[in-house]
Amino acid sequence: MEALTLPLRALLDPVGAIPRAVETRRWFVPLLLVAVLTAGAGASIAVRLDTARTVIPKMQMSGELMKASEREVNEAIEQAGRVALVGGIAKGLMLMPLLVLLLAVVLKIAAWLIGRKALFADLFTVAALAMLPLAVFHGIEVVAALKLEVITPLVAETLVPTSLSSVMAMASPALKRVYTAVDLINIWVALLMGLGFAAASKWAPWKGALFGLFLYVLFAAAFFVGLPGLTEGMGG
Numbered sequence: 001m002e003a004l005t006l007p008l009r010a011l012l013d014p015v016g017a018i019p020r021a022v023e024t025r026r027w028f029v030p031l032l033l034v035a036v037l038t039a040g041a042g043a044s045i046a047v048r049l050d051t052a053r054t055v056i057p058k059m060q061m062s063g064e065l066m067k068a069s070e071r072e073v074n075e076a077i078e079q080a081g082r083v084a085l086v087g088g089i090a091k092g093l094m095l096m097p098l099l100v101l102l103l104a105v106v107l108k109i110a111a112w113l114i115g116r117k118a119l120f121a122d123l124f125t126v127a128a129l130a131m132l133p134l135a136v137f138h139g140i141e142v143v144a145a146l147k148l149e150v151i152t153p154l155v156a157e158t159l160v161p162t163s164l165s166s167v168m169a170m171a172s173p174a175l176k177r178v179y180t181a182v183d184l185i186n187i188w189v190a191l192l193m194g195l196g197f198a199a200a201s202k203w204a205p206w207k208g209a210l211f212g213l214f215l216y217v218l219f220a221a222a223f224f225v226g227l228p229g230l231t232e233g234m235g236g
Contacts (some may be wrong), residue, residue, distance in 0.1 A: 004029055010129050011136065016193055018129060019199035025101075025121055027128035034131040034138070035096045041138035041210035042088020045159065050152050051080035092138075101207065103127035107197055110215065116201035126196030127151075133188040137162065181220035190216035 007030045009017035055077050057070075059065035062162060065073070104124040111118045140162050151159070158166060162180035165171075172177060194212020199203050 002026075007033075007129060007132065010192065011132055011146040014195050015205055017127075018192065018195045021129055022122050025125045027098050027125040029032045029127040030132050030135070031097060031100055034100075034135040035092045035126075037092070037138040037142065038096050038133045039089045039092025041090050041145065043085060044142045045151055045156050046081065046085040046088045048145060048148055049081065049084050049153045049156060050150050053078050054153050055080045074227035086166050096134075100124070100131060103130065103193070106215075107193070109199075110211075111140055111197070113202055114211075116203060118197070122200035123197070126193060126200050129196050130189050130193035132192065137185045148172060159202040177225045181224040186216060186220070187213070 002024075003026055006017055006021045006024070006026050010021055056065065056073070057202040059068065059073070059076065066074070066094075078194040101124070104120060107126060108118070108120055111123070113168075137160060144159050148155075161167075163181070165176050165219040168176065168179045190212040191209050192212070193215070194208040194210065195205055196208070197203070198208020199212060203211075
């Protein structure tokens with residue numbers, strides 16, 4: 001029973017539960033939860049997604065809409081729906097396990113860089129436990145999606161807002177990128193990851209939490225602020 005309850009306790013009592021979960025390598029349940037709920041959210045959104053709002057403008061821009069029959073347009077819309085459904089499910093069942101593995105590798109490299117010793121199996125458990133906030137997020141997405149009859153592509157992107165950018169819509173593009181980085185779920189993930197890293201490397205919990213936040217700041221600065229800004233600058 002501990003195999004199920006211990007990872008879930010990590011959400012409510014991370015300081016107490018995460019060290020025990022890392023020690024006993026309780027990675028399966030967190031990984032299963034995040035994979036299944038991510039796939040469920042992807043499927044729930046895809047079956048209600050109004051793909052016509054993306055397919056028809058694309059066909060107009062390419063000039064295909066004028067040549068296509070109504071049947072061909074409908075087939076293109078249905079095909080886009082199927083692609084969205086398969087992609088949503090694959091994101092959970094295939095991408096999330098790979099993401100956990102990648103995060104474990106990153107943590108192993110980080111441990112080496114700062115001179116901390118940690119077994120890869122422990123760090124894989126840390127990575128799986130750190131994904132639990134994403135499982136919560138996608139679980140909420142499933143509930144939100146099931147309450148809607150139709151979901152537009154724009155609504156799909158902001159179905160469950162978690163960052164400051166959702167309430168700072170009038171900010172400049174540069175500030176909006178910064179606000180995007182201030183994301184409740186991502187910060188929660190970083191804290192759990194840091195606490196898990198501390199347990200795996202025999203470090204003080206507060207040091208691990210700060211280290212997790214530091215790693216997230218580096219990640220956010222690169223992928224939420226730096227690269228999008230560079231791309232916009234090149235596009236301009």
